[in-house]
Amino acid sequence: MDRPLIAIEDLRIRFPGAHRSNDAVRGISFTIGREKVGIVGESGSGKSLTGRAILKLTPNSARITARRMEFDGIDLLSASERQMRSIRGNRISMILQDPKFSLNPLMRVGNQIIEAYRLHHRVDVGEAKRRALAMLEAVHIREPERVFRQFPHEVSGGMGQRIMIAMMLIPEPDLIIADEPTSALDVTVRRQVLSILDELLTRRGTGLMFISHDLNLVADFCDRVLVMYAGRIMEDIPARDLHKAQHPYTRALLDSLPRLDHPVDELKIPSRDPAWLLEDTADEGAVA
Amino acid sequence: MKDSTDNLIETRALSVTFGEGASANRVVNEVSFHIVRGEAYGLIGESGCGKSTILQALVGLNTAYDGAILYDGQEVPHRREKSFFRKVQMVFQDPYASLHPRKIVHQVLLEPLRIHGFDQHEERISAVLDAVGLGRDFRYRYPHELSGGQRQRVAIARALIIEPETLLLDEPTSALDVSVQAEILNLLKKLRRERKLTYLMVTHDLAVVTHICGRVGMMNQGEIIEELSADEIRDLRAVKDYTRVFLAASIGSRASRSISQEVLPL
Numbered sequence: 001m002d003r004p005l006i007a008i009e010d011l012r013i014r015f016p017g018a019h020r021s022n023d024a025v026r027g028i029s030f031t032i033g034r035e036k037v038g039i040v041g042e043s044g045s046g047k048s049l050t051g052r053a054i055l056k057l058t059p060n061s062a063r064i065t066a067r068r069m070e071f072d073g074i075d076l077l078s079a080s081e082r083q084m085r086s087i088r089g090n091r092i093s094m095i096l097q098d099p100k101f102s103l104n105p106l107m108r109v110g111n112q113i114i115e116a117y118r119l120h121h122r123v124d125v126g127e128a129k130r131r132a133l134a135m136l137e138a139v140h141i142r143e144p145e146r147v148f149r150q151f152p153h154e155v156s157g158g159m160g161q162r163i164m165i166a167m168m169l170i171p172e173p174d175l176i177i178a179d180e181p182t183s184a185l186d187v188t189v190r191r192q193v194l195s196i197l198d199e200l201l202t203r204r205g206t207g208l209m210f211i212s213h214d215l216n217l218v219a220d221f222c223d224r225v226l227v228m229y230a231g232r233i234m235e236d237i238p239a240r241d242l243h244k245a246q247h248p249y250t251r252a253l254l255d256s257l258p259r260l261d262h263p264v265d266e267l268k269i270p271s272r273d274p275a276w277l278l279e280d281t282a283d284e285g286a287v288a
Numbered sequence: 289m290k291d292s293t294d295n296l297i298e299t300r301a302l303s304v305t306f307g308e309g310a311s312a313n314r315v316v317n318e319v320s321f322h323i324v325r326g327e328a329y330g331l332i333g334e335s336g337c338g339k340s341t342i343l344q345a346l347v348g349l350n351t352a353y354d355g356a357i358l359y360d361g362q363e364v365p366h367r368r369e370k371s372f373f374r375k376v377q378m379v380f381q382d383p384y385a386s387l388h389p390r391k392i393v394h395q396v397l398l399e400p401l402r403i404h405g406f407d408q409h410e411e412r413i414s415a416v417l418d419a420v421g422l423g424r425d426f427r428y429r430y431p432h433e434l435s436g437g438q439r440q441r442v443a444i445a446r447a448l449i450i451e452p453e454t455l456l457l458d459e460p461t462s463a464l465d466v467s468v469q470a471e472i473l474n475l476l477k478k479l480r481r482e483r484k485l486t487y488l489m490v491t492h493d494l495a496v497v498t499h500i501c502g503r504v505g506m507m508n509q510g511e512i513i514e515e516l517s518a519d520e521i522r523d524l525r526a527v528k529d530y531t532r533v534f535l536a537a538s539i540g541s542r543a544s545r546s547i548s549q550e551v552l553p554l
Contacts, residue, residue, distance in 0.1 A: 042465040042466070042467060042468075043436075043465055157335075186334040186335055186492060187334070187492060187494075187534070187537045187538045188334060188533065188534060188537045189334075190537070191537050213465060213466065215466070252467070253466060253467060256466050256467045256469070256470035257466055257470070257495065258470075258473060258495040258496055258498070258499035259495055260494060260495050260498060260521065260522050260538075260539060261522065263498070263499070263518075263522065264499075265477070266474050266477070267470035267473055267474055267499070268470065269467065269470050269471050269474065270467045270470075
């Protein structure tokens with residue numbers, strides 16, 4: 001692995017308030033290369049916000065500061081909105097949780113994929129259509145011609161998410177940020193979608209930032225896992241070693257899951273050490 | 289165990305159809321199952337398999353069903369009477385949507401007491417808040433002042449306050465974080481032990497259902513295709529192909545690879 005795609009040092013995201021500011025992300029540093037990195041944490045841990053901060057898609061009220069926030073050598077902090085537009089979708093794309101809300105309901109599936117491609121590549125419609133169909137085939141959609149003409153409400157959730165993946169991969173980005181891409185899907189469909197994503201990422205050497213609350217899924221799917229709690233990174237660990245994680249918070253999260261192979265009468269409830277929050281500012285919302 | 293007089297809940301050829309004529313869609317197709325008093329029974333399946341529809345028919349939210357629902361040996365009328373709800377209460381999936389945003393916890397808990405004509409309101413509210421692990425001070429809070437786990441505790445308290453025999457649980461933890469899920473699952477287990485409750489739980493999470501329930505019905509396309517004990521699920525002793533695929537998918541790709549070699553000779 002040469003230069004990392006994403007290099008972040010001391011990223012902080014703060015929501016200033018009239019009485020008290022809320023620090024959602026508090027000084028995190030990590031790098032992502034051409035690999036699959038999972039970010040896990042409970043709600044309010046700042047994992048989604050971190051993903052959005054890379055694309056500068058955070059709410060206007062958020063104050064982002066960092067010592068360093070680079071994508072492939074480009075300084076994202078000082079990048080203009082114009083520069084960001086050439087990065088978003090083209091070089092970094094994002095897969096969101098629910099395909100129902102992230103596809104345009106009034107546009108045929110195929111046209112949305114063509115649009116995504118032609119925004120970033122100067123080709124004629126015929127060529128774009130050919131590529132869109134090939135892409136639909138690549139995400140294992142059996143009758144790409146038929147699905148191409150359908151509207152989003154006519155396809156199932158698993159199919160919708162595959163269409164999203166096709167749309168996000170067709171501009172051939174270097175990095176994909178997937179924010180809970182399979183949470184809205186059934187277990188049986190979840191594996192299919194993930195294996196398709198995995199196949200396409202491996203083929204092109206695309207980097208992946210996989211945001212999820214599902215520890216087992218992340219351990220299964222990713223190469224490396226970052227565990228976040230209250231806006232800080234608790235542990236950075238290779239996925240295959242997750243089951244022997246050292247940090248008490250990671251352990252607690254693992255122990256709180258009911259397990260099939262290891263039935264227990266009572267599940268462990270994570271206790272939280274205030275020392276994990278060691279920072280100059282008090283934080284409240286994230287702990288609840 | 290199979291003695292029919294012990295069955296607290298029983299359905300006979302329960303069917304639910306949405307739409308009419310050509311667009312009719314039979315979501316639940318002649319489902320018959322029974323739950324013994326004091327048992328915890330789980331229904332699992334993918335979305336759209338009809339598991340929540342069964343729950344809605346059982347609790348009386350959907351009165352347009354065919355077939356019969358028996359409670360404690362008696363067929364219940366399609367429009368439920370108040371006495372039915374005195375015994376059967378439901379906890380919904382999303383605690384963010386199932387609590388009235390402009391009622392404080394006290395009002396939320398007072399309502400079922402009034403409806404069912406209970407006395408000693410203050411004492412009962414304090415007692416039930418203690419039972420679900422919330423302090424008594426919580427009674428003056430609005431839902432927006434509570435976290436997801438606390439809201440689900442209030443929803444459970446609301447169901448428990450009239451001392452029902454049966455709780456119907458519709459994915460009670462799927463909207464919660466894993467750490468909070470552990471709290472709620474422990475609470476549900478403790479309450480069942482202490483109050484000898486009967487549970488019917490609907491979920492798509494295999495680990496959760498085996499943690500709470502002793503017996504599980506696997507649903508597919510509106511039918512219960514197979515009933516398994518929690519131990520049979522743990523040992524992956526499923527008969528039907530669909531159940532095996534479902535079990536394998538739930539356990540995870542790494543595990544399922546080794547399983548598919550052992551159990552699924554594909």
